[in-house]
Amino acid sequence: MNTPNPQLDAQGHLKHFLTIEGLSRELLTEILDRAEGFLGVAQQAVKKVPLCRGKVVANLFFENSTRTRTTFELAAKRLSADVLNLNISTSATAKGETLLDTLHNLEAMHVDMFVVRHATSGAAHFIAAHADPHVSIINAGDGRHSHPTQGMLDMFTIRRHKPDFANLRVAIVGDILHSRVARSQIHALTTLGVAEIRVIAPRTLLPNQVEEAFGVRAFHDLSEGVRDVDVVIMLRIQRERMNSALLPSEHEYFHLFGLTEKRLSGARPDAIVMHPGPINRGVEMDSQVADGPRSVILEQVTNGIAVRMAVMSMCIGTQNLNSQGRDEFLNG
Amino acid sequence: MNTPNPQLDAQGHLKHFLTIEGLSRELLTEILDRAEGFLGVAQQAVKKVPLCRGKVVANLFFENSTRTRTTFELAAKRLSADVLNLNISTSATAKGETLLDTLHNLEAMHVDMFVVRHATSGAAHFIAAHADPHVSIINAGDGRHSHPTQGMLDMFTIRRHKPDFANLRVAIVGDILHSRVARSQIHALTTLGVAEIRVIAPRTLLPNQVEEAFGVRAFHDLSEGVRDVDVVIMLRIQRERMNSALLPSEHEYFHLFGLTEKRLSGARPDAIVMHPGPINRGVEMDSQVADGPRSVILEQVTNGIAVRMAVMSMCIGTQNLNSQGRDEFLNG
Amino acid sequence: MNTPNPQLDAQGHLKHFLTIEGLSRELLTEILDRAEGFLGVAQQAVKKVPLCRGKVVANLFFENSTRTRTTFELAAKRLSADVLNLNISTSATAKGETLLDTLHNLEAMHVDMFVVRHATSGAAHFIAAHADPHVSIINAGDGRHSHPTQGMLDMFTIRRHKPDFANLRVAIVGDILHSRVARSQIHALTTLGVAEIRVIAPRTLLPNQVEEAFGVRAFHDLSEGVRDVDVVIMLRIQRERMNSALLPSEHEYFHLFGLTEKRLSGARPDAIVMHPGPINRGVEMDSQVADGPRSVILEQVTNGIAVRMAVMSMCIGTQNLNSQGRDEFLNG
Known part of the structure; x- marks a missing residue:
């Protein structure tokens, strides 16, 4: 526990x-409560709310996503922050050096997040x-690694329906492999x-030794896998992976792993x-589902803003204020 | 008159x-007065003015138009609303199903208009x-069908110069055919x-039986058509229609239907x-006109914002408030 | 002194x-002090600061520059103005006539700057x-001619380190030739x-008779040119000029005109x-420099916003208010 977590300050x-990964249950619960x-x-x-009035949030989307960008933009505006949308093609910043120059320039403009x-x-x-100490970074999705605000909005949605995680x-x-x-x-x-x-997928779409590595149970049959579960989370299939070695056709995928009322009945x-x-309707699930x-999919969108x-107000509170002032900032 | 108008609430x-189409003279006059x-x-x-502070207006432009988008953006900002500009290519939403998913996602983010x-x-x-009941839709132009805010800004401009429509x-x-x-x-x-x-156009650019269908008089000669009129409204010629079967060259069009001081003299x-x-100068009219x-073209732009x-404040007033609160909202 | 300067009002x-060019030392100093x-x-x-609340600033970038646009956008937002970003391809306004129509339309929407x-x-x-009298224009770079806010932010940065210009x-x-x-x-x-x-460049990148025309001393050797100077300003090399008749390869340019600690030692x-x-690292200078x-490059970015x-608040103060009101506007 002595390695400092790069996401946390000294307090x-x-x-x-x-x-x-690496955040405590208390901190995740603080995010959910807030x-x-x-x-x-x-x-x-x-x-x-005026919590972040006069702060500047820059959306740095090297990978295009109107949908995710919009939710961050709306969240920032509801906090009264100003938002800069920067379209940065990966090609223009092919060298890490240049990416850092871009970053340091925005820091010099006193962007806060x-x-x-x-x-x-x-x-x-x-x-x-x-980054400079006065700047906070929010990960809105990096490669196959992490998409933490999506993870937390999913936890928030689950908790509103099933308050006791235990x-x-x-x-x-x-x-699962690419997600x-x-x-x-x-x-x-x-x-x-x-x-x-539980994780449910064709063998080609599961990481090696997923059970040991992630502490989960693996299933290769959808009906069997959803038996007696409280929550079913469907992942989006990237269509560009279809018809590759990893995935059969869309039709075949739906036939085996598409969610229907019948399969959900267990x-x-x-x-x-x-x-x-x-959603890819007719691929991951049919429209009836x-x-x-039972669908809480649009609630997830609403919850994503909150x-x-x-997360944004907690990070800005930490960045700009000492420990005592932070609590006043966040609660006052 | 018992079919409910989808644009109006129960009151x-x-x-x-x-x-x-289908709105009363009283309602059009309310828009003009407001x-x-x-x-x-x-x-x-x-x-x-702070009328729409904290409301979110999303510009959904499936057809690109910087000019029209800008006037809506400015109108929303003058009402103190927040504005989201979403670039949505028609190709990405080729299926109506997906368009509705996009719509419902934005509704779940509590977009108001x-x-x-x-x-x-x-x-x-x-x-x-x-759409959900808490959302208002403003048509900023759909196909050949309707562009109602343009129509009303034209009425507003006419009324400021000629107060008595009768x-x-x-x-x-x-x-006229495609407009x-x-x-x-x-x-x-x-x-x-x-x-x-009156409508004035080559026969190829008039709808069939336009006089009966629209209650107008049709002319095929510009000088004859503008005789003794109080208002001349020129339409924009889409250049992509030029040199097609419907339209001669730009030069020929101007020769026959371009507005000049001489033709306007009647x-x-x-x-x-x-x-x-x-304006396509030298096609629909020359620069002298x-x-x-007599030109009120730039006044139209100014009036368009008002x-x-x-329209935006009336719809948001109706959406969010009961009948009594609506009047307070709009007048207070 | 009787030719009126188009940048100044009657006062x-x-x-x-x-x-x-043509502005007095007093006016430049007023900008720096402000x-x-x-x-x-x-x-x-x-x-x-609320100085420009309710004003509308339109960014008209016919030449793309995310970086410069962002600094103007942030400056306007810190003055509490609303910002319109308009993407205008030069092709769409190939005719001067059409550019003016675009301009007059935005004026009719009551854009202020x-x-x-x-x-x-x-x-x-x-x-x-x-432009209409109620509108101010800020040049954010025109061809090879002028980029006055960049020039002033450089003066500001110099003055903070070396208060006495004399x-x-x-x-x-x-x-120098294209800059x-x-x-x-x-x-x-x-x-x-x-x-x-002093100006330091290969002969191919200096204007003819630069010494007489601009009142400067020309050097063709970097080490010799920087001897005993207080300030070294490196210009950006446009990569598209490389390998043309004017410029050797990047490697060769750095070899002759790239700034290193060794060359800077004089x-x-x-x-x-x-x-x-x-910066093109390894072309204009190496990363060590x-x-x-000695590098104040990121300070330049910070100073650019201020x-x-x-400049924006001074122009809007002049545009909208009489002489007395202007001073109250700017100082109150």
Whole structure:
């Protein structure tokens, strides 16, 4: 426990949000509790709190994602921050050196937070390791590694339906091998102490020795895997992997691993179905499930704004204020 | 009159603004009166009113138009709303199903209003029919069908110069067949009770049986058509239609249907000239007319912001508040 | 002195900021002093002043530059202005006539300020000459002509390290021939009265008769040119000029004109090194110099926001208020 976590300051407060791995149950719970408070902001006539007024958040998306960028932009604006959207093609910053020059220039402009999406695993950690002390980094997805705000919005959504993590069985279905979302979910579920985590996928889409490495149970049959679970999390299939050596056709995938009401019938009667979006209807699941009573997919989107507001305000509170002032900042 | 208008709530207030067709003269007049009040905001030192503070307006432009998007963005910002600009290529949402998933995701983020531009007639109605009750849709142009804020800013501009619609003769010149602007203008002029509407175009650019279908008089000669009119509205020629079977060359079009001082001389001495922009100088009209004393083309641009502020604030007032609160919202 | 300066109003206040040429030492000093006051804004918890609240600044970038656009956007937002980013391809406005129509449309929307970047020398002057009286134009770089905010942020950076311009020797190194930055720096340094300006470049990258035309001393050897100077300003090499008739390879350029610690050793012991960014490391200078103790390159970026806030607020103060009100606006 003596290796310092690069995400935390000396007092153990969240300074960057790079990965769920290594964060304590107390800190994850603080994020969830804080997000609960922000959920109400969207119901107000004026959907804003002044917590981050005058702060500047720069969206650095080296990998294009209008959807994820929009949720961070909305979260920042609800905190009253100013938002800079920077379109940075990976080619223009092919050399790490130039990436750092870009970073240091934005720091010199007194940007307070970088929201980073990058195709390379470890990019957000790299940037955090080289950033000035007054800047916070939020990982919005790096390669196959981590997508921690997605992981936390999924935990938040689960907790609103199933408040006690200790008794839950959760199944994650799909391309575990390539999924940063699955990695973040497994770390979060483990830290929050769920009873059992299952992964369900064809053998070609599971990491080697996944059971030992991640502390999960592996299934290769969907109906068997979802039996008696409380939560089914479907992953998005990247269509560019279809028809490769790893994956059969879309039709064949749906035939074997697509979620239908019939397959879902073995799960707990009050089981919920989740998906990070956007859904490929008829591939990962059919529309009856996607739009059905167990689906909480659109709640995930709503919750994503509140969770991102929580993480962003916690990091900015840590960055800019001493320990005492931080608590006043966050609660006052 | 018992079919409910999808643009109105149960109290008859404007909830969406999709088309001018089917709206009452009272409601159109309410829009014009309300816009009159907003015209002064642009003269203030601080060009903002707090009416829509904390609301989120998303510009969903499936068809690119920097100019129209900018006027909606400015109108929203003058109402103190936050604006999201989403670049959505039609290809990415080729399936209606996916368009609705995009829509429902933005609704889940608590976006309050969608400003929709789409190449397909009926797109804004389709979105309004499937949107959550807490969201308003503004049609910023759909296919050949409708462009209602353009129609209303034209009415507003006419009324500031000619307050009594009942006595007016108005000529619309150009590609009536393909023009959503012309359709919106004709509906508005008819509802507001002008004395006579003329359309002037080559036969290839007029709808079949236009006189019966739209209640207008058709002319194929420009000088004859503008005789004694109070208002001349020029339409923009889409250059991609030039040299097709429908249209001769630009030079030939100007020779036959381009507006010059000489041709305008038959109109009323105080006639005004309008154009929705951007002008193709030397095609629809020459610069002497475009920049001359009868041109109110730049006033149309200024008025467009006020009219859009009026429509946006009316819809948001209707969406979010009960009938009594709505009036307080809009007037207080 | 009887030819009116198109940048000044009748009282001699700054209305547009197009070029440093022709402005008085008093006015340049006013900009520097005002920027000094804005430098502290970036240190505040809320990095905003309400000076330009409700004003609209439109970034008209006909030439793409995310970096420069971002600094103007941040400066405008710190002044509490609203910002419109307009992507205008030069092709869409190939005709001057159409450029003016675009301009007049934005004026009709009551935009208060245009920040213009254009590949053609004189573009900002042309726009200012045709703009409505209520609009201010800031030149963000036009062709080879001028980049006055870059010139002033360089002066600001120099003054913070060397308060007395009268005793300074300043060397500018690189592609003087094509550089709008160098032109603006030379005008500013001359007006502020530095003791000596040197330009250092291969003969192919110096204007004809540069010494007479610009009042500078020319050098073709870097070590000789930087001897005893207080300030070394490196220019950015446009890579597209490499391997042309004008420039040898990058390797060869660095060999002859790249700044190293060794070459810098002949300068004054407290000399500072500047670069407008982005740096081509290993071409204009090596990383030891770029990241070394004499480098003030990142300070230039920070100072650029304060200088742009100064220029923008001065122009908007002049535009909108009479002489007395202007002073209250700027100081109150």
